[in-house]
Amino acid sequence: MKRPMDITYEYLKEKILNGTFLPSQKLNEIDLSKEIGVSRNTIKKVLLKLEKEHLVVTEDNKGATVKAYTLEEVINYFEIREVLEALIIDSAIKNITDHDILKLEEIYNKMESTLNEVKFVEYPTLNKQFHNIIYSLSSNKQAVEMVNMIKSQLQKYHLRTILIPGRNESSCHEHKAILSAIQNRDPSAAKIAIQTHIANIRKTIVSNYNLLM
Structure with missing residues (x-):
């Protein structure tokens, strides 16, 4: 109880x-x-x-x-997250197994299906599962802890990006690039892919800040 x-x-x-x-x-x-x-x-x-x-x-x-965040604070947090996510995925790739890659592929396929079937409500949950697998494999637990704190603080802004036309489709393409780099066990490509993904979330929020408040 x-x-x-x-x-x-x-x-x-x-x-x-x-x-x-x-x-x-x-x-x-x-x-x-x-x-x-x-x-x-x-x-x-x-x-x-x-x-x-x-x-x-x-x-x-x-x-x-x-707590109300200014646009500048939101931008700063996402810039910090870009750096931390690169550290996380770099160490995660060193620990990843074929089974882990299969799980990521399965989640990505479901993400793609939700968009094709216009089930946008399910997309954020799958998105979270995809990233959580990467976090669980990272040996940099402090970076994961800090990212989770930032995500928690900015969740209300992030979740509302699904309302922005075309953002879900762009997000799916970005996750495909992340998955591809992980499949190839290419840390350099993975860091670029994850940072591009986070930067695009930041840009979407900046461009639509008043709608997301």
């Missing part, structure tokens, strides 16, 4: 990441306590935890609000 802390944490984090709680929205402790059915002290502890993950901002005498 989950503890009240865990239930509250998962509930609030999901609401923030899926956009139910909007950037700069005030998070009232009393209202949340009643809504979730936990003590106000539990809400306080969870908000402090979310603040450490850069999802919430707390101020004395003002309470907590959902």
Whole structure:
């Protein structure tokens, strides 16, 4: 049975990441306590935890609000992620097996099928599975941890890129280039492919920032 802390944490984090709680929205402790059915002290502890993950901002005498990122901050985070993803995939290729490549191929084929069948809702989950296999194979666990933190912070922007016409198709082509480099066990090509992919996400967000807010 989950503890009240865990239930509250998962509930609030999901609401923030899926956009139910909007950037700069005030998070009232009393209202949340009643809504979730936990003590106000539990809400306080969870908000402090979310603040450490850069999802919430707390101020004395003002309470907590959902963290709002400026366009410059979003760009900076994606530029950092480009560097980290290159480090991750470089070490992952050194550890990859034929079985791992088969799993990536299977996921990629499903990604392609969702687009052909216009099942866009399923695409982000497959996308996440594809990258998670690469992360699991990397020996640079610190880089993986930092990337996951960045992805968590910017998830609400990233997920909404599926609404941009043509972005899913471009993403699929980018994943094919990543897969091809991995199949060839070519770290140089893999680093270029992954960095191109992340750079294109960044460019899509920059070009459509107002729509994605």
